[in-house]
Amino acid sequence: MTTASPAQHMSNEIDLSVLIVSWNVRDLLADCLESIAAGPVTCVAPDGTLHGKGDLRVEVIVVDSASGDGTPALVRERFPWVTLIACEQNVGFTRGNNLALARARGRYLLLLNPDTVVHDDALSALVHHLDAHPKVGIAGPRVLNADGSTQSTRRRFPTPLTAFVESTWLQGYAPRRILDRYYVTDQPDDGVCEVDWVQGCALLAHRAVYEQIGGLDEGYVMFSEELDWCRRARLAGWRVHYVGTARITHYGGKSTDQVETRKHIHFQQSKLRYFRKYHGRAFAFALRLFLLVSYAWQLLLEVAKGALGHKRALRQARVRTYWAVLGALALGRQPKE
Secondary structure, three states: OOEOOOOOEOOOOOOEEEEEEEOOOHHHHHHHHHHHHHOOEEEEOOOOEEEOOOOEEEEEEEEEEOOOOOHHHHHHHHOOOEEEEEEOOOOHHHHHHHHHHHHOOOOEEEEEOOOEEEOOOHHHHHHHHHHHOOOEEEEEEEEEOOOOOEEOOEEOOOOHHHHHHOOOOOOOOOOHHHHHHHOOOOOOOOOEEEEOEEOOOEEEEEHHHHHHHOOOOOOOOOOOHHHHHHHHHHHOOOEEEEEEEEEEEEOOOOOHHHOHHHHHHHHHHHHHHHHHHHHOHHHHHHHHHHHHHHHHHHHHHHHHHHHOOOOHHHHHHHHHHHHHHHHHHHHOOOOOO
């Protein structure tokens, strides 16, 4: 990356703030940062020096959530144009993004996972799309899996029926139309369309959205926080677009895979929080009972399979996970760090 002389400083506003919350994925984060710098952008360092010669002026803010893999040192040594917020404890995805949002100066704000790679002019394409559509407050790109296939990241709002079907044991038995509607399968992957929300692995928001509705709801430690944010934006009058012409690869779950039990717990707690906020306490209570019965049944199945000697180590791990989830759902116990 070309670096301007120390005396050369930013004279214009920053177009885009890229906000990355990282936890123990040092090498993937490095690939992500290199992909940003390789695009047609000029990165603005914390001291105002410019790195690169692209038309899009970008600042990158990395919130390191107390990683133990040397991430802060890597960022300081290899990426001096990055603003680093090194936390002394794991603050979680939602809180980490809010720390970055409070520091950001760009006209647009991109929530980006550290296990992503930005392709070509994806950042410029997203910014130009929002510039051309002033009523669109949030946009998401086409997200690819490591093998090049399209990852499903665009959504319509979940209905009460969706709550009982999506990511539960009923998913394989539900009428296809329920999930087709939720996953927006009626639109082409490489097209542009209006949706209700996009996933937070790569989510671009207009600064005006943040100033109007505030940051992410920290009641969600992880999962559903972007769903809630997009819903609040929609309620405030903003539109949400999927922009299939901008491409980003997402390797997926590299931080959460390290804490499988916590991932299950936070996913279900966030799901309950969302439906309690937007569909009422009575519905959330019914959903909680359904989840309790579902996890209890899965736990009994794993115990039975383990007793028969089928993959005992796997069964024991799942029993521990499901037992912890049951405790969290029934008693409100929080997962251990």
